Amino acid sequence: xxxxxxxxxxxxxxxxxxxxxxxxxxxxxxxxxxxxxxxxxxxxxxxxxxxxxxxxxxxxxxxxxxxxxxxxxxxxxxxxxxxxxxxxxxxxxxxxxxxxxxxxxxxxxxxxxxxxxxxxxxxxxxxxxxxxxxxxxxxxxxxxxxxxxxxxxxxxxxxxxxxxxxxxxxxxxxxxxxxxxxxxxxxxxxxxxxxxxxxxxxxxxxxxxxxxxxxxxxxxxxxxxxxxxxxxxxxxxxxxxxxxxxxxxxxxx
Amino acid sequence: xxxxxxxxxxxxxxxxxxxxxxxxxxxxxxxxxxxxxxxxxxxxxxxxxxxxxxxxxxxxxxxxxxxxxxxxxxxxxxxxxxxxxxxxxxxxxxxxxxxxxxxxxxxxxxxxxxxxxxxxxxxxxxxxxxxxxxxxxxxxxxxxxxxxxxxxxxxxxxxxxxxxxxxxxxxxxxxxxxxxxxxxxxxxxxxxxxxxxxxxxxxxxxxxxxxxxxxxxxxxxxxxxxxxxxxxxxxxxxxxxxxxxxxxxxxxx
Numbered sequence: 001x002x003x004x005x006x007x008x009x010x011x012x013x014x015x016x017x018x019x020x021x022x023x024x025x026x027x028x029x030x031x032x033x034x035x036x037x038x039x040x041x042x043x044x045x046x047x048x049x050x051x052x053x054x055x056x057x058x059x060x061x062x063x064x065x066x067x068x069x070x071x072x073x074x075x076x077x078x079x080x081x082x083x084x085x086x087x088x089x090x091x092x093x094x095x096x097x098x099x100x101x102x103x104x105x106x107x108x109x110x111x112x113x114x115x116x117x118x119x120x121x122x123x124x125x126x127x128x129x130x131x132x133x134x135x136x137x138x139x140x141x142x143x144x145x146x147x148x149x150x151x152x153x154x155x156x157x158x159x160x161x162x163x164x165x166x167x168x169x170x171x172x173x174x175x176x177x178x179x180x181x182x183x184x185x186x187x188x189x190x191x192x193x194x195x196x197x198x199x200x201x202x203x204x205x206x207x208x209x210x211x212x213x214x215x216x217x218x219x220x221x222x223x224x225x226x227x228x229x230x231x232x233x234x235x236x237x238x239x240x241x242x243x244x245x246x247x248x249x250x251x252x253x
Numbered sequence: 254x255x256x257x258x259x260x261x262x263x264x265x266x267x268x269x270x271x272x273x274x275x276x277x278x279x280x281x282x283x284x285x286x287x288x289x290x291x292x293x294x295x296x297x298x299x300x301x302x303x304x305x306x307x308x309x310x311x312x313x314x315x316x317x318x319x320x321x322x323x324x325x326x327x328x329x330x331x332x333x334x335x336x337x338x339x340x341x342x343x344x345x346x347x348x349x350x351x352x353x354x355x356x357x358x359x360x361x362x363x364x365x366x367x368x369x370x371x372x373x374x375x376x377x378x379x380x381x382x383x384x385x386x387x388x389x390x391x392x393x394x395x396x397x398x399x400x401x402x403x404x405x406x407x408x409x410x411x412x413x414x415x416x417x418x419x420x421x422x423x424x425x426x427x428x429x430x431x432x433x434x435x436x437x438x439x440x441x442x443x444x445x446x447x448x449x450x451x452x453x454x455x456x457x458x459x460x461x462x463x464x465x466x467x468x469x470x471x472x473x474x475x476x477x478x479x480x481x482x483x484x485x486x487x488x489x490x491x492x493x494x495x496x497x498x499x500x501x502x503x504x505x506x
Contacts, residue, residue, distance in 0.1 A: 009371075011272070017274055017365070018273070019264070019269065019272055020268070020271070020273075021267070021452075058500070082367075082371045083379075084374040084379045084382065085371070085381055086382075086500070089375070090379040090497050090498060090499060090500050091500065092379075093378050093487065093497035094497070094500070097485060097495075097497075104488075104490060104492070105490060105492070108495070109375075110375035111375065112367045113367065114272065114366065114367060118335045118337060118365040118368060119365050122335075122336070122342070122364065125346050125363065126342035126345075126346050127337075129342060129346070130339075130395075131389060132386065132387055133384065133386035133387070134385055135384045136384060141383075141500050141502065142383075142504065143504035146502050150384055150411065153406040153409060153412075154407075154410070154412075156406060157402055157407070158399065158402075159403065159406075159407075199274075232346075234350050234357065235357075236358070238358065239358070239360075242349065242350075242361070244342070244346035245343060246347055247339070247343050247344065247347070247394050248394050249395035249399050251395065251396035251398075251399070
């Protein structure tokens with residue numbers, strides 16, 4: 001079988017953060033699959049077909065791309081950020097695991113990209129400078145109780161927390177609940193960073209404290225970083241503050 | 254003050270994963286600072302000075318770069334992977350926080366990159382496909398008890414775990430201890446991925462199970478991913494296996 005499927009990370013959105021490896025993989029493809037707004041970021045190329053699908057259709061999108069590759073085509077699946085972080089690489093693996101046995105013979109590759117938490121962290125300093133975790137706040141794919149247990153475990157053990165998929169029209173209350181829960185573990189002054197569309201014209205970054213943060217300032221595309229008790233804010237004259245988590249925990253040597 | 258300091262992520266090592274934004278920031282610099290082997294990855298440019306330092310000198314390297322920028326130079330600090338993940342961005346913020354007040358007026362920026370866990374994950378499929386955490390195993394900067402508490406919390410709550418700085422000549426036993434600890438929480442068959450030098454000639458990837466993994470197969474530059482109880486391995490005829498963590502946790506809707 002000569003077909004191939006590459007799952008490609010576009011990074012946070014600006015062409016300036018697309019790696020040469022990802023650009024080359026896009027250029028090689030006969031067909032592009034992906035969520036419409038991500039496909040729109042890829043410059044048109046003649047002879048290359050485009051197959052846009054909706055946000056919530058990851059499974060069927062992955063299966064369609066695998067079927068297409070199994071016919072011998074070079075197929076690219078585009079993903080925002082990094083395809084391995086709450087994105088299309090796992091959806092493709094799921095389909096290979098449970099789908100047509102012939103798909104296991106396909107040349108499947110994943111091209112990494114800069115994921116949202118790294119882009120947002122870079123904009124404010126180094127909030128992920130020590131141990132951290134990434135949690136999807138969506139309870140479409142897991143029970144809300146699991147989300148709560150992970151928030152408790154992470155905050156209780158001193159991890160900085162990056163939240164993906166914080167809020168949507170169908171999930172309006174989860175982010176507020178998450179902040180409530182985190183206030184039981186963390187100081188009121190814990191820095192919270194909201195970031196969206198890094199490197200794009202509609203980029204927006206906000207720095208708040210846990211006691212005063214307003215969940216309604218977030219939307220579907222916002223990435224949220226909640227500090228640990230060690231995370232610090234450096235005020236700067238005439239410049240936006242820096243937020244960072246020191247590399248040292250007291251008692252190290 | 255007209256000087257500037259950019260802390261730049263080189264990605265996992267191949268020029269193919271250096272973002273255009275990072276390449277442009279390197280090109281603009283009057284002076285490059287960094288750990289020698291990272292500096293060696295940056296092509297020489299005439300008129301640009303180079304200031305290599307040793308692995309364990311992050312604090313003094315950051316201070317030297319800030320002093321240089323404060324003299325009006327455009328300084329680049331190079332970092333492997335992403336500078337915000339167990340790398341130079343936090344070291345620079347620490348120096349600004351405690352150093353010369355004038356450093357707060359400097360133009361300081363961080364240019365993100367593809368961090369090792371994303372590069373290693375991409376090579377094997379999507380092991381970070383659901384909630385995950387990143388832990389530095391170095392007890393130079395924190396007490397070993399904190400590392401253990403975080404391993405317990407992460408494995409107990411179902412996070413996939415990425416381990417940075419797993420082993421060194423001065424820290425020979427920590428990785429074995431970490432595996433022992435994780436075996437108390439996780440099934441013997443839990444997939445463990447070792448990856449180093451992704452995209453470079455000496456790239457090496459290994460897939461093991463938690464009961465059989467050998468810590469001595471790792472070195473300083475190895476990134477380790479330990480699955481959750483849901484992480485799966487897909488065997489493929491004539492191809493290396495895929496390792497992935499499904500997006501679904503039972504009970505989601």
